[in-house]
Amino acid sequence: MPDSDYLSIYIHFPFCVRKCLYCDFASEDWGLERIDRWTDALILEINLNKERLIHSPKLYTLYIGGGSPNLVGGDNFYRIVKTLNDYFDFDTLREFTVEVNPGGTSVELLNTFRNAGVNRISIGCQSFIDGELKTLERIHSVDDIVRLLEQVKSVGIPQRSLDLIFGIPGQTIESWKNSLESAISYNVEHLSLYNLIYEEGTPLSDLRSKGVVSPVEEEQEWLMYDLAHKVLEKAGFVHYEISNWAKPDYMAVHNSIYWSGGKYLGFGPSAHSFDGENRWWNCRNVDTYINFLKNDKLPITGSEKLSVKNKKTEYFLLGLRTQTGIEISRFESVTGMEFIDAHKMLIGHLVGKIEGEYGYIEGNYFRLTHKGWFLCDYITGKLLTLIEERKP
Numbered sequence: 001m002p003d004s005d006y007l008s009i010y011i012h013f014p015f016c017v018r019k020c021l022y023c024d025f026a027s028e029d030w031g032l033e034r035i036d037r038w039t040d041a042l043i044l045e046i047n048l049n050k051e052r053l054i055h056s057p058k059l060y061t062l063y064i065g066g067g068s069p070n071l072v073g074g075d076n077f078y079r080i081v082k083t084l085n086d087y088f089d090f091d092t093l094r095e096f097t098v099e100v101n102p103g104g105t106s107v108e109l110l111n112t113f114r115n116a117g118v119n120r121i122s123i124g125c126q127s128f129i130d131g132e133l134k135t136l137e138r139i140h141s142v143d144d145i146v147r148l149l150e151q152v153k154s155v156g157i158p159q160r161s162l163d164l165i166f167g168i169p170g171q172t173i174e175s176w177k178n179s180l181e182s183a184i185s186y187n188v189e190h191l192s193l194y195n196l197i198y199e200e201g202t203p204l205s206d207l208r209s210k211g212v213v214s215p216v217e218e219e220q221e222w223l224m225y226d227l228a229h230k231v232l233e234k235a236g237f238v239h240y241e242i243s244n245w246a247k248p249d250y251m252a253v254h255n256s257i258y259w260s261g262g263k264y265l266g267f268g269p270s271a272h273s274f275d276g277e278n279r280w281w282n283c284r285n286v287d288t289y290i291n292f293l294k295n296d297k298l299p300i301t302g303s304e305k306l307s308v309k310n311k312k313t314e315y316f317l318l319g320l321r322t323q324t325g326i327e328i329s330r331f332e333s334v335t336g337m338e339f340i341d342a343h344k345m346l347i348g349h350l351v352g353k354i355e356g357e358y359g360y361i362e363g364n365y366f367r368l369t370h371k372g373w374f375l376c377d378y379i380t381g382k383l384l385t386l387i388e389e390r391k392p
């Protein structure tokens with residue numbers, strides 16, 4: 001992790017062409033005029049943070065996510081970068097990522113990204129099977145993905161990351177294997193694999209309630225996760241975080257800041273920020289966001305101060321998601337609990353789940369295996385309860 005002079009910035013682009021069936025992210029219908037107004041507001045927000053920015057002289061990572069940031073347009077993108085350039089010299093920037101979705105990204109825009117210093121493109125691919133893309137109501141086809149992968153390579157942006165989803169209704173082990181092998185065949189540097197979630201309030205969740213779609217069985221999802229772990233390891237990827245795989249030296253730098261409890265500033269609707277002590281977040285609705293800024297007000301709608309205990313607890317929960325794991329001596333000094341006792345209790349809770357090893361101790365560290373990662377929410381929930389029960 002960089003020293004405290006460095007800062008990471010996240011910008012949330014809140015528009016998409018059409019909402020995907022499972023989407024619970026902060027994204028709204030796009031329109032050129034709305035994107036211009038969002039850009040104006042974003043620039044106001046960045047400038048309203050002037051004091052904070054001038055006291056953080058080095059920019060370490062920049063991440064523009066969404067939504068579909070490929071809809072931003074070259075002029076607006078240039079205005080955003082120029083605004084940040086007024087505060088930061090981009091020479092210290094280690095990673096500059098933009099998320100893009102297939103089916104609406106031009107070579108011209110990719111060239112603009114590259115010329116501004118973007119060195120990593122994260123592609124919302126989700127599957128290499130057209131039928132599965134239709135099930136998710138994605139706007140793109142497999143041909144669009146392949147075209148985009150080639151375009152990113154042709155403009156000389158050196159890192160490509162792909163998102164894929166497993167547990168799609170109708171997906172089989174065979175079709176999942178096919179998607180993984182397609183991703184490998186394009187020599188991408190990084191993969192993020194997510195289990196499909198039926199978020200409440202999404203059309204997908206309604207379809208499940210009505211019995212129109214049937215979720216994939218948990219055992220089947222485990223087989224898919226296990227397959228990904230094995231196939232990608234064989235192809236030279238390191239499984240370095242619960243949902244992330246990278247070729248050596250291509251781990252996501254920006255996301256690692258979140259996982260290691262680092263500081264970051266977020267701009268745009270729904271963006272979160274953390275200064276090492278306090279966390280705060282912006283309103284989610286785009287019009288509300290724009291109105292706040294029109295009135296020279298920061299669009300913050302919530303905040304919390306992390307107590308020392310909460311910070312340390314969070315460190316454990318985040319640590320369990322990564323290859324680094326948790327430091328046993330730190331766990332014991334914070335919780336007053338012998339780690340070996342906590343470990344035994346956890347194992348007791350896991351009897352009857354998928355068979356096998358869930359974690360291992362190496363020196364002063366405890367790490368989950370990929371089997372443990374598949375049950376990570378369950379394991380961290382139990383661990384939190386154990387820590388809570390120890391509180392005086």
Ligand code: SF4
Nearest residue numbers: 016019020023027067
């Ligand atoms: S592209 Fe991503 S953010 Fe946009 S609607 Fe689909 S899932 Fe949501």
